[in-house]
Every structure is written in structure tokens, then in C-alpha cells.
Amino acid sequence: MKRLLGVALGVLTAIGGFLDIGDLVTNAVVGSRFGLSLAWVVVVGVVGICLFAQMSGRVAAVSERATFEIIRERLGPRTAGANLVASFLINLLTLTAEVGGIALALQLASSVEPRLWIPVAALAVWLVIWRTKFSVLENVTGLLGLTLVVFAVALFLLGPDWSELADQALSPTVPGDEGPASYWYFAIALFGAAMTPYEVFFFSSGAREERWTVKDVAQSRVNVFVGFPFGGILSIAIAACAAVVFLPRSVEVSSLSQIVLPVALAGGKLALAVVIVGIVAATFGAALETGLSSGYTLAQFFGWSWGKYRRPAQAARFHLAMIIALLIAVLVLMTSVDPIRVTELSVVFSAVALPLTYLPILLVANDPEYMGRHVNGRATNALALVYLVIILAASLAAIPLLIATGGGS
Amino acid sequence: MSPRVRRSALPHDPSATLPLGPRPAGRVLDARLHLLDRQTLDADEVPVATVDDLELVPPAGTSGPLVGDTPVHVAALLSGPVLATRVFGGRPPASRLHRILWRHVADVGTTVRLGVRGQDLDVLWVERWVRDHVIGRIPGGRHAPE
Amino acid sequence: MLLSDLLDAPVRAPSGDPLGYVVDVRLVLDGPLDGGLLVQPRVHGLIISPRTGSSFLGYERSDVRSPAVLARWLRWRHRGTFLVHWEHVATADADAVVLADGYRRWSPAFPEGAHRHV
Numbered sequence: 001m002k003r004l005l006g007v008a009l010g011v012l013t014a015i016g017g018f019l020d021i022g023d024l025v026t027n028a029v030v031g032s033r034f035g036l037s038l039a040w041v042v043v044v045g046v047v048g049i050c051l052f053a054q055m056s057g058r059v060a061a062v063s064e065r066a067t068f069e070i071i072r073e074r075l076g077p078r079t080a081g082a083n084l085v086a087s088f089l090i091n092l093l094t095l096t097a098e099v100g101g102i103a104l105a106l107q108l109a110s111s112v113e114p115r116l117w118i119p120v121a122a123l124a125v126w127l128v129i130w131r132t133k134f135s136v137l138e139n140v141t142g143l144l145g146l147t148l149v150v151f152a153v154a155l156f157l158l159g160p161d162w163s164e165l166a167d168q169a170l171s172p173t174v175p176g177d178e179g180p181a182s183y184w185y186f187a188i189a190l191f192g193a194a195m196t197p198y199e200v201f202f203f204s205s206g207a208r209e210e211r212w213t214v215k216d217v218a219q220s221r222v223n224v225f226v227g228f229p230f231g232g233i234l235s236i237a238i239a240a241c242a243a244v245v246f247l248p249r250s251v252e253v254s255s256l257s258q259i260v261l262p263v264a265l266a267g268g269k270l271a272l273a274v275v276i277v278g279i280v281a282a283t284f285g286a287a288l289e290t291g292l293s294s295g296y297t298l299a300q301f302f303g304w305s306w307g308k309y310r311r312p313a314q315a316a317r318f319h320l321a322m323i324i325a326l327l328i329a330v331l332v333l334m335t336s337v338d339p340i341r342v343t344e345l346s347v348v349f350s351a352v353a354l355p356l357t358y359l360p361i362l363l364v365a366n367d368p369e370y371m372g373r374h375v376n377g378r379a380t381n382a383l384a385l386v387y388l389v390i391i392l393a394a395s396l397a398a399i400p401l402l403i404a405t406g407g408g409s
Numbered sequence: 410m411s412p413r414v415r416r417s418a419l420p421h422d423p424s425a426t427l428p429l430g431p432r433p434a435g436r437v438l439d440a441r442l443h444l445l446d447r448q449t450l451d452a453d454e455v456p457v458a459t460v461d462d463l464e465l466v467p468p469a470g471t472s473g474p475l476v477g478d479t480p481v482h483v484a485a486l487l488s489g490p491v492l493a494t495r496v497f498g499g500r501p502p503a504s505r506l507h508r509i510l511w512r513h514v515a516d517v518g519t520t521v522r523l524g525v526r527g528q529d530l531d532v533l534w535v536e537r538w539v540r541d542h543v544i545g546r547i548p549g550g551r552h553a554p555e
Numbered sequence: 556m557l558l559s560d561l562l563d564a565p566v567r568a569p570s571g572d573p574l575g576y577v578v579d580v581r582l583v584l585d586g587p588l589d590g591g592l593l594v595q596p597r598v599h600g601l602i603i604s605p606r607t608g609s610s611f612l613g614y615e616r617s618d619v620r621s622p623a624v625l626a627r628w629l630r631w632r633h634r635g636t637f638l639v640h641w642e643h644v645a646t647a648d649a650d651a652v653v654l655a656d657g658y659r660r661w662s663p664a665f666p667e668g669a670h671r672h673v
Contacts (some may be wrong), residue, residue, distance in 0.1 A: 063519055064520075065448070069448050073609045074611060076445075076446060079490055079610045081496050085425050130549060131554055133554045225501075299456075301459070302459060303456055303460075304458075305536065309554075311550070311551055312547070313549040313550050313551045315537065316545070317539050320543055320544060364627075366619060375619065375621070381623075384623075385624060412576065413606035414605045419572070419605065420570065420572040424632065425636070427660055428661060430600075433583040433599055434583070435583045435594070435619065436583070437582070437599070438583075439580070439613070440580040440596075441579040441580070441612060442581060463557065465557065465559075465561070475646070476645065477640075477641050477645060478605065478642070483595060491559070500557070511593070511595050511596070514593050524591075535570070
């Protein structure tokens with residue numbers, strides 16, 4: 001019974017933990033502009049993150065090495081250093097977006113200006129990182145994030161034309177008023193939102209935090225293979241809500257209040273309250289994950305002591321790095337930069353940096369020195385190579401498309 | 410593109426199958442593959458540093474470039490400023506090398522395990538400084554998370 | 556002398572012909588114990604490849620064969636890699652490694668099982 005509860009908890013937190021500000025914003029923007037014609041990208045992204053998270057979790061459990069230690073070992077200091085700079089900056093961008101997301105959600109609930117909420121939100125994130133046990137922070141934010149199921153409920157309440165939605169999703173075409181460059185730009189953004197590198201840094205480091213061993217690999221596989229697809233379904237529900245409400249009116253989503261509007265229309269004040277709780281939980285959870293990831297990547301590259309299972313004084317540089325990252329995020333947000341815009345950029349750059357994180361993990365997952373008999377099977381490798389091609393293509397196309405479309409506008 | 414010698418310019422046939430040399434009597438490690446950029450852990454499994462470089466020493470009393478006639482040994486693992494010079498080139502002054510002497514190494518696997526505790530090692534002075542002057546002074550910094 | 560001084564140093568034959576670059580240094584644990592827990596590693600030889608490049612090394616030396624496409628490509632990049640024993644090195648510093656007359660090229664393959672404890 002206890003085991004079953006453990007599995008259920010793992011799956012539920014994986015669903016709640018899948019969604020962050022990047023998924024919320026990108027799916028809503030895409031839904032309002034392209035309907036469900038990009039839903040296939042979410043499917044591709046979810047299969048990719050399942051594969052990648054499962055590999056990095058298995059490597060962490062079997063070899064007891066976290067992702068960035070492996071990146072350093074395999075790429076050498078120069079290439080790994082370049083990857084560190086890129087990953088750290090993207091992670092910082094994502095952290096900034098998540099903290100901004102918390103503040104925007106709290107603004108919706110309170111009508112207090114977000115700039116007053118930003119320091120409060122960042123302080124709360126730091127306090128949880130500083131004082132709360134890893135398992136508690138993971139489970140609580142994951143479970144609260146589950147309230148985003150309200151997007152799926154809202155979609156049913158909106159009573160959409162299901163055959164039209166299915167038609168958009170199953171025979172995708174670029175809508176008349178959009179160019180193919182924007183279509184592919186947002187395809188990459190959606191892919192980057194689903195496969196953000198920080199999720200892998202967090203997932204593999206979390207496996208070390210919780211002292212996973214070979215025995216835990218099966219459980220982690222269930223969490224990933226059940227939890228992430230459900231998270232993907234919620235992503236598509238967010239896009240569908242936006243498609244139903246905004247696409248016919250040619251309104252382009254550009255704020256958090258628009259993202260939650262379909263839920264409020266469908267379910268009234270109660271549903272709105274639930275979705276705000278969900279967004280606060282999802283962005284807060286993701287702020288914790290990205291905050292920790294900024295410490296994980298630096299500590300693992302330089303070989304510092306790290307981990308939440310240690311007292312802060314026993315991982316001093318790790319904690320100092322996270323404090324500095326949070327301070328930078330607050331300073332950036334205080335310049336009144338739009339967190340939604342920061343989010344849109346962070347998911348695209350995530351796609352750019354992905355190959356340098358993916359490739360070392362793929363190679364080490366095949367190396368018997370690390371993995372013993374738990375190396376990748378043939379089927380995993382075949383799929384992993386297909387994804388290597390997709391990831392490389394997305395990475396190479398991202399910046400040209402960003403420039404060509406002027407950031408998707 | 411990394412520098413390379415054109416294979417056609419080599420004085421030998423690069424595609425020839427080479428014989429396996431006589432097997433050495435001890436355990437074999439390739440320095441870059443098995444030591445460099447690996448994590449070191451102290452006797453309590455606490456991460457100490459990443460191996461940024463190795464110090465090679467000829468027998469005492471010899472100087473100048475290394476020569477094949479005399480044996481060369483690995484005396485220490487290096488960490489710290491030497492990483493910057495590996496990335497950007499150049500060489501740190503000898504006084505700024507942070508050494509972990511080889512005599513403290515207990516085992517080499519996917520990590521390098523040391524037989525001493527980190528608090529006895531000079532390489533961790535930055536960690537200790539941050540602990541004593543920043544993190545240890547914030548309330549709760551010395552307590553386990555709840 | 557630092558290991559990184561030797562890595563990527565150009566290698567020349569006694570005749571002056573370029574042979575490639577030092578991509579790794581093979582060590583054997585058979586030195587003195589020096590009051591420690593593990594004997595000191597001794598430099599056994601140099602691994603020399605026609606090209607430098609520090610990422611994803613080792614496929615030309617190990618028996619890792621998967622994922623097949625990548626392993627084959629990484630191995631192919633460093634084809635022509637060989638091992639010379641330290642006795643056949645005339646001089647070695649950061650600027651150049653010059654081999655001695657009568658040097659011999661050996662397979663760079665890692666001796667089976669020699670990496671694990673013996």
C-alpha cells in the first residue's frame with residue numbers, strides 16, 4: 001500500500017511539476033494564433049523529455065553522477081564551460097520568468113502591483129530553498145500544481161466544436177494570416193518549453209538528493225512515462241482553451257490575465273481562484289527548480305559540495321550561487337521588463353542550448369564504465385538518435401527564425 | 410576546426426593495423442580520459458573539487474624538458490586557477506597551484522576518492538571562507554533543512 | 556610540468572615530420588607508494604592522434620560500440636591514433652614532443668580489464 005502511494009505521489013508530482021510559466025505562456029500564445037495546429041509539437045516534446053529525463057535519471061541512479069558532472073567529463077573544460085555559461089544564463093532567464101510569473105499571478109489575485117510582489121516572491125523562494133527538505137518542496141508544489149487540471153475542465157465547459165479542434169490538431173495547416181516562419185518559430189518555442197534543460201539538471205540532481213539507486217529506476221520510469229504525458233495533455237488543453245476563446249476573435253494572448261480568461265469565462269470566480277492557485281504553485285515550483293538548478297550546474301562543473309540534504313554551511317558556495325541568482329532575477333524584474341516576453345525568449349534559447357546537454361548524457365548512458373549492464377537498449381538508442389537529429393535541427397534553426405520573425409511578432 | 414595533420418602527410422600508413430604492446434604490470438589509466446575533469450570526494454564522500462590538471466614530476470635533480478630516459482610520475486591533482494588557463498591558455502604562477510597530493514588519493518573510479526577529510530585540504534579555502542563569512546552567518550545556515 | 560602542457564602539444568618524428576598531437580597520456584600504477592594509499596602513477600606512454608579536439612575522446616581506445624552511428628563517427632575522427640612508449644620520447648615540453656630514433660607505434664587500445672583493479 002505504501003509503495004502504491006509512493007508511485008501515485010510520484011506520478012502526480014510529475015504531472016504538476018511538468019507545467020511552468022514557459023508551458024503556460026507558449027501554449028496560450030500558440031493556441032490564440034495557431035489553434036491546435038501545433039499540438040503535434042507538444043507530443044514530440046513530451047516523448048523527447050520522457051526519453052531524456054529517463055536517461056539522465058538512470059545515469060544518476062546507476063553511476064551516482066549528476067548531469068553537469070558528466071557534461072564536464074565528456075566535453076572537457078572549454079566546451080563544457082561554454083555550455084555552462086549558456087545553460088546558466090538560460091536558467092537565469094527562466095528563473096526570472098518564473099519569479100515574474102508568481103508576481104503576476106499574485107497581482108491577479110490581489111490587484112497589488114507586481115513590482116511589490118517580486119521581492120516577496122523571491123524571498124519566499126529563497127526561504128524554501130534555504131530551510132525546506134527536498135522531498136517536501138517537490139511534493140507540495142507538484143500537488144498544488146495539479147490544480148491546473150482546471151484548464152481541461154474549462155475546455156469541456158466552454159463546449160467547443162470538438163470536430164474542428166480535432167481537425168486543427170490532426171491535419172495541421174498554417175493559418176491564413178500567419179507566415180510559415182512564425183509557425184516554425186513557435187514550433188521550436190513549444191519544443192523548447194517542453195524540453196527545457198533545467199528540468200533535466202533538476203531531475204538528475206534530485207535523483208542524487210534522494211539517493212536513488214538501481215532499485216529506484218523502475219519507479220522513476222513510471223513517474224516520467226505517466227506523469228509527463230498527462231502534463232502534455234494539460235499543455236494542449238491550455239492551447240485549446242486559448243484557441244476556442246481567442247482564435248475566432250483574432251486576439252493575440254500577451255498577458256497572464258488573458259491566459260486565465262477562458263477559465264474564468266467557463267467556470268466563473270471559483271474556477272478563476274483555482275487556476276490562480278495552480279499558476280502560483282506551478283511557477284513557484286519551477287522557480288525552486290530553476291533556482292536550485294543554477295546552484296547545481298555551477299557546483300557540478302567546479303566540483304563544489306552541493307545538495308539540499310546537506311546543511312547550507314556544508315554546501316556554502318552552492319547556496320551563495322543560488323542567492324546571487326535570485327538577486328539578479330529580482331533586479332532584472334525591477335526594471336519593469338515584461339515577464340511574459342522573458343518567458344518567450346527563455347524557451348527559444350532552451351532549444352538552442354539543448355544539444356550540448358543531450359549528447360553527453362546519451363553517450364554516457366551507453367558507457368559500461370558508468371552504467372554496467374544498465375546501458376541503453378537498442379530501441380532506446382534508435383529513438384535517442386532520431387531525437388538527436390530533431391534537437392540539432394531545432395537548435396540550428398532557432399536563432400535564424402528568431403531574427404527572421406522578429407521574435408515571433 | 411581543431412588543428413590536425415593531414416593523414417596523407419604522415420610518414421607512415423595511418424590505416425595500418427597496429428600491434429597491441431606488452432601489457433604493463435600495474436593498473437592502467439589514461440590521464441585525460443580517467444582522471445581529468447572528474448569529481449574528487451573526500452573520505453566522508455563530500456565533493457572536494459574537480460580535477461583541473463595533474464602535476465607531472467621527473468626524478469629529483471633533473472631539469473629542463475622531460476626526456477624519455479627518466480621516469481615521470483604524477484605527484485598531485487591540481488584544482489583552481491589552473492582551470493582558467495586550461496580554458497583560456499597561459500599558465501598560473503607556481504605559487505597559485507592548489508594541490509591535492511597523490512598520496513591522499515585512495516581510489517580512482519568514475520570519481521576520484523581521497524583518503525583524507527576535506528577540511529584538511531588547502532583547495533577548499535574558498536568554500537571555508539564563504540561558509541565562515543557568508544552562509545554560516547545567515548540564520549539557519551548551520552541547521553539541517555526541515 | 557603540468558599534464559595540460561603536454562596535451563595538444565604537436566608531436567614530431569626524429570626526422571622532423573609532423574605526426575600529430577598528444578591527445579592523452581597513458582599512466583600505469585606501478586610507481587613508489589610514497590606513504591600514501593595508492594602507488595604513484597608513472598607515465599607509460601603518449602597517445603598521439605592526427606587531430607586535437609578534447610571532447611568525446613576515447614572511442615578510438617575503448618570497446619564501446621553504441622550508439623553505433625555516433626561511436627563509429629567518433630572513432631573515425633581519431634583514426635590513425637597510436638601509442639608510443641615513454642622510452643621512445645626524446646624530449647617533451649609544451650611547445651613540442653620529439654620522438655627518439657627507432658620509435659615504435661603501438662595500438663592505442665586500452666588493455667582489456669586493465670582499467671579496473673588488478
